[in-house]
Amino acid sequence: MRALRKMLRTPLGITALVLLALVILTAIFAPILWGSQADATDTGDLLAGPSAEHPVGTDNLGRDLLLRTLVATRLSVVLALLATLVSVTAGLILGAAPLLLGRVFGRAVTWFTGIAVAFPGLLLALFFAAIFGSNSTAAVFAIGLAGAPSFARLCQNLIAGIEARDFVAAARVGGLGRFRVLTRHVLPNIGEPLIVNATVGAGGALLAFAGLSFLGLGVQPPEYDWGRLMMDGVRGIYINPLAALVPGAAIVIAGLAFNLTGESAARSLGIGDELFLGPRAWRKTLLRTAAAPTPAVGGIAPDDTVLEVEDLRVTLPGATEPVRAVRGVTFSVRAGEIVGIVGESGSGKSMTSLAIAQLVPDPGVVEATRLRFLGTDLLGTSKGKLRRLLGTSLAMVFQDPMSSFNPSMRMGEQLAEVATEHAGLTKREALRLAADRMAAVRITDPDRRVRQYPYEFSGGMRQRAMIGMGLMVTPRLIIADEPTTALDVTVQRQVLDLLRAIREEEGASILFISHDISVIAELCDRVLVMYAGEIVEELAADDLSRATHPYTRALLAAVPHMATPLDRPLATLADAAATGRLPAADDAVTSGGQTREDAEVSTP
Template sequence: MLRSPLGATALALLALVVVTAVLAPLLWGEQANVKDTGDLLAGPSAEHPVGTDNLGRDLLLRTLVATRLSVALALLATAVAVTAGLVLGVAPLLLGRVLGRAVTWFTGIAVAFPGLLLALFFAAIFGSTATAAVFAIGLAGAPSFARLCQNLIAGIEARDFISAARVGGVGRLRVLFRHVLPNIGEPLIVNATVGAGGALLAFAGLSFLGLGVQPPEYDWGRLMMDGVRGIYTNPLAALAPGLAVVIAGLAFNLTGESAARSLGMGDDVLLGAGVRRRLRTPRASTRGPAAAAAPISDGDPVLEVSDLRVEFPGATGPVHAVRGVSFTVEQGEIVGIVGASGSGKSMTALAVARLIEEPGRVEASALRFLGTDLLTTGKARLRRLLGTSMAMVFQDPMSSFNPTMRMGEQLAEVATEHAGASHRDALARAADRLAAVRITHPKRRVRQYPYEFSGGMRQRAMIGMGIMLTPRLIIADEPTTALDVTVQSQVLDLLRAIRDENGASVLFISHDISVVAELCDRVLVMYAGEIVEELPASDLSSARHPYTRALLSAVPHMGTALDRPLATLDVDSLAAAGKNAGESDAGASGAPRTDAKEPSDQAEAGVR
């Protein structure tokens, strides 16, 4: 801020206002109340530069002394506005969908009314006192802070680290105070600073109308009210406190504006300055260890999915994102789900992890994890099970980690929350897990923030978070996207090592069929929300379905002709080819089927 003219000017004005508020009552408080009946309503002079009031008191000294009360009342009103706005702003997060929507509607209605009209309305109800004016202005400013808070929370709530906290069993209050509020602190503080300037002006207006500070107390608004009576004989009597309001208002507004420019007031606020803030060290969980997952026999699958369906409401009817998907994941097996963007891969994974919220609907004939029905089990037990036995590795580790928390704290929270470990033991476990995922200097890394990690390191740290306990299933949703081939190879080797060392099963999701072929034991090919082919990874080169063959042909290799265009997917031709290839089994729908017969020559039309 000091490097820019705007910031330097703002801080200079703010320092002037603060110094005056602190020192003026101490230096001139008594002199400002001295009455001189022989010099009533005098004009400007060398002794009284602004003149005197109807009791002969020096108006310049009274204007300076009034700084403390004027600024203090404005700050109190701002505090009321921010507090009430925060309560309204976080209510949708805490109250749930129905009550939260009602609060959002109420906030929208309140924002539609001009703030000054609301302040006059509340002032008429509360009465003509300084305390009443504080609450009137504070409540009038609350809706705008509430709307800002709701918008900021909506942006943070959509991030992956919030979803991870919820599926890990973290309560709403803990999510709010530990993950949400630290990430919206800067914009709220900046807007509160700007709001203080507005509150100062509003308070002066109420006092000017006789609804604020009452005699014998006085603020700038009260002085303007007294001075306007003689504005034709001594205009400085009203202009001096008015000028003081302008200077103080500019100090608050310009400080807020320059701070906003310095911070960026966007994602830079969350990912830049915010990461330097130190958070309170969490207390170790007082709960006992989470219930262990139900044992399963050697022959039973870790995950069993039968006829899984996911749908969302649409403008013309339900949108079916996943349509009748069925598969299993055996113990120690790496199963890949591959398909083009929009085929339903990630939606299937989110449904298995129970991360799809309203208005989405998840239905299945069977959805069992470690023998537990995920659709009928209670929320408390479900969170304990998923938090300890299922790990989710998201595609974008930068949005998956909370940018305001150190990496060690985020990994340690898994152990303190679900295993009842102490904070010290959990941090030691976090360092051990970072070492396990091939991150060097793990004891130093646990004290760093996500922005200090490279993309590959963040992805490996995300896997390390997944193995903080001993998961039975790791769902990796495109963990190698946007990574260079060297880091991609390291991540794949890491997943294999975790499978071999811990016996964990892996559900690996990717659009890159070559990566899936390298890592997985078995491959599921998805198209338009359905599994169109299932086969061992070693048999991919002899895939029978035209869509799978088109995916393979679309991957460049060393033998690709340089003088011909790269192969791309033509989904319309693929659908026709799939219909002809499997018309004997697909039935009336003509949908591509996994049990299609030998494909016809039209299958090649799917690759161009």
């Protein structure tokens, strides 16, 4: 309705809708009003020219050509829409195949689609028409399959764009399978561009169908469409040109109606531009018991270690040679511990978290001597077991709270999805649990909020809701990937307090990733400093003032504070690298970045 209102405000939209309405109304009512008259023969008035009785003339059986053109609207439009339906259906299947089939088979489908797109659509239609035969049903499949590659390429591009969004990654962390991710999170978000392109495609299918019928490969007598009428009219074009021109004009008008409607809809839709944890005892409720997680596949390690990472390596394809984004990272996280990973952008922090959550996209390669979560080998366990384990025991909070939620789904449905998938709750029970979790993370009026969409939430509310989604089951590990970057300092404090309270209430471990070392120092028990894909220093948060590595000291020095001189530029890592001089670590921590010129060390 929003797009329709916008279309009605523009001359292009009004023109397109008027033409489309004219075509549809003619297709509906013309056969009813004039069907019998169009088939009436008059042997005394064969191949007559235009007259008052017959404005366009008659055919070789004396039938009125104007009435036959109007009546042919229904068959022409219906066959074009059926061919478009075949194109969209086949295109969706081919477009979704890379997501459903995985890397190897999905890539083969992508290659096949690319090859098929290279062939002209009309040649493909003629090829399929020669295979299926000369009739209207065969022509529907011929034109539909000929248009499928272009729709498949469109679907692949749209799906790839949605698949890269954080809310899809969140759904995968929640343990949803590929088909559920496709139907619940991907397809609803590509519906509008698909409908717009299908509308434009219907105009092309109408023209292609008329072409096949004109060549004698489409509709066969006694049926007739515009292409068939145009073929008959061409035989006597020098005697009565209108016999061929009027069906041709009908094809142009109908094609313009579909194409202009699609273009106007695209413009209207903008396509192509492109916290506090309360004292409530919610853990004791029946809903909390119902959402208890599936037991871990491997159980807790004997030393109470939740996560073990040894020699983790992530390799991504590069322009000339592979890029090693993560190089030999080793660390562990114990039960109830908050471990922070800090480093500048591009240091490998987020890639490390994605590797742990099994979210590194193809063709990235994850390798490790040991990568175990709750005693389970993440690299050697079947995907089905990993779905149950990660979907119930691992929660992930992403950086951008807006892209972390599916914009086409209500908030309550998104939170409830994990509980219905893994805890066996009904939809109603899961929605009640979702409202409870929203209340737990101090979102006001949760019963109303579960019925709202993400755009109706503020940034801080979306981030708290993202944490609440992780609490729909009982997570043993929460990976928070820069969850406070997009928030103001007040909401940032609330998120940090919430994470700290969750650790105290639930005993959950937290892997907190940030580029802000002051936030890391405030929240975490231990700090891992990453640089160029490696952990260059590991120390307790209380020992940051005694950091020895120059990169850690540079990070500390770059943090401004109330006493930072206003007449001097802020310290940066680039300055430290250029001069080779870094501040003393104890000065950096105690005075917030004031340098001591006699502290000279080498940069990494």
